[in-house]
Amino acid sequence: MAQTTDPKLRQQVIYSIYVRAHTQEGTFRALIPDLDRISSLGVDIIWLLPIHPIGVVGKKGSLGCPYANRDYRSVNPEYGTREDFVALVDAIHQRGMKCIIDVVYNHTSPDAVLLRDHPEFYYRNPQGQTGNKIGDWADVIDLDYRVPGLWDYQIETLTYWAKMVDGFRCDVASFVPLDFWKRARAAVEQVRPGCIWLAETVHQSFGNLARREGFYSSRDTEAFEAFDMEYEYDIREAFDAYLSGKAALSHWLDMLNFQEAVYPPNYDKLRCLENHDQPRICSLVAEEGDRDNFTALLYFLKGTTLLYAGQEFSCTHTPSLFEKETFPRQGRNISPQLQRLSAIKHTVLDPEDHFVARADDEHHIALLLRQKGRQKKLGIFSLRSQGASVPVPAPDGAYENLLSGAPLTVKDGRLFTDGRPILFTYEG
Secondary structure, eight states: OOOOOGHHHHHHEEEEEEEHHSSSSSSHHGGGGGHHHHHHTOOOEEEOOOOSSBBTOOOOOTTTOOOOOOOSSSTTTTTTOOHHHHHHHHHHHHHTTTEEEOOOOSOOTTHHHHHOOOGGGBBBOOTBBBBOTTOOOTTOOOOOTTTHHHHHHHHHHHHHTTTTOSSEEEEEEEGGGGHHHHHHHHHHHHHSOEEEEEOOOOOOOHHHHHHHHHOOOOOOOHHHTOOSEEETTHHHHHHHHHHHSOOOOOHHHHHHHHHHHHHHOOOOOOOOOOTTTSOOOHHHHHHHHHHHHHHHHHHHHHSSSSEEETTGHHHEEEEEESSOOOOSSOOOOHHHHHHHHHHHHHHHHHHHHHEEEEEEETOOOOOOEEETTEEEEEEEEEETTTEEEEEEOOOOOEOOOOOOOOEEEEETEEEEEESSEEEEEOOO
């Protein structure tokens, strides 16, 4: 684990914004009036999807993908100027939040400034042509980190942006050499002490495929040497299998227990129900009561919580990365629920808690226990909104559901859940 990682990151909430999709204007300055509302959700960190110019050659859709970066050292003119970007970051800081930006270091667009100036920095296929190792990423070409000069250029770029922002979300970080990230972290620390590093580590099957094909892909256990937080894609396929009915709830929860067992003591997995690459949870879980349980469970999990803009309005459609699609704000507004959950995450759940999960597969109920010393926090989440009597480890007695204020009773070692999420504390 990165030695300077702050375990308090586990208590924090990140809100992810795609500038193009967030407002009708789709600009940096148009975001500023919405920051108070976002902050009120209990958000600590705003993550901006790539802010750089987008490639035109081979672009996807009519506007191109922000992950096809044309110039690492400037901002997308569609979003505004560098001064506009700085104004946005200043406004984020004024509200007590931090700002991290996306860095896409595995590849660039085919018309990137870097290719023009440094063609030697690029991967070449057996025919000597630029290209990418992943065939369906047709709008990008890969970089070659066997070239030392590329390391210097990329680290200089990171230190440039670190003078303005508080951290980086690193796209497909697994495909970029771990030693590069370790060197970059050390260099950036001199400019931005306490810089936040979030790795998009890849799905288990994707990393295995890359290695089978002879390409580099670090393992999640390795990536923690450089990063503070990682995606939970190592077990995402188990979560997806449960949602689709192909696996029992206990399979996913066993994978959560596995993470607790194998990762360093201060590991931090980024927990999300949706993001810009994944379907909206509302498109996968139709019942509101079920989603309330999933959302409460999300905040209870050990790790930093991620919200994708529009999740608070129960959006069903993920905005296209390649077109102009502003997310709607007229769906079911769960902001009060998110505010309450964030407050609990910040005050009740301790970043040093130990974690264990078990499942009632018959009723689709997850029982999650967090504990530090004698202080215990028990979450009971009915993912099909089913009522049931479940065995709990708490002593018999009366308790309060911190999510609703409703009274709870444990009798003969069992508690009845009416299908709504439950969270209570006790000593033992």
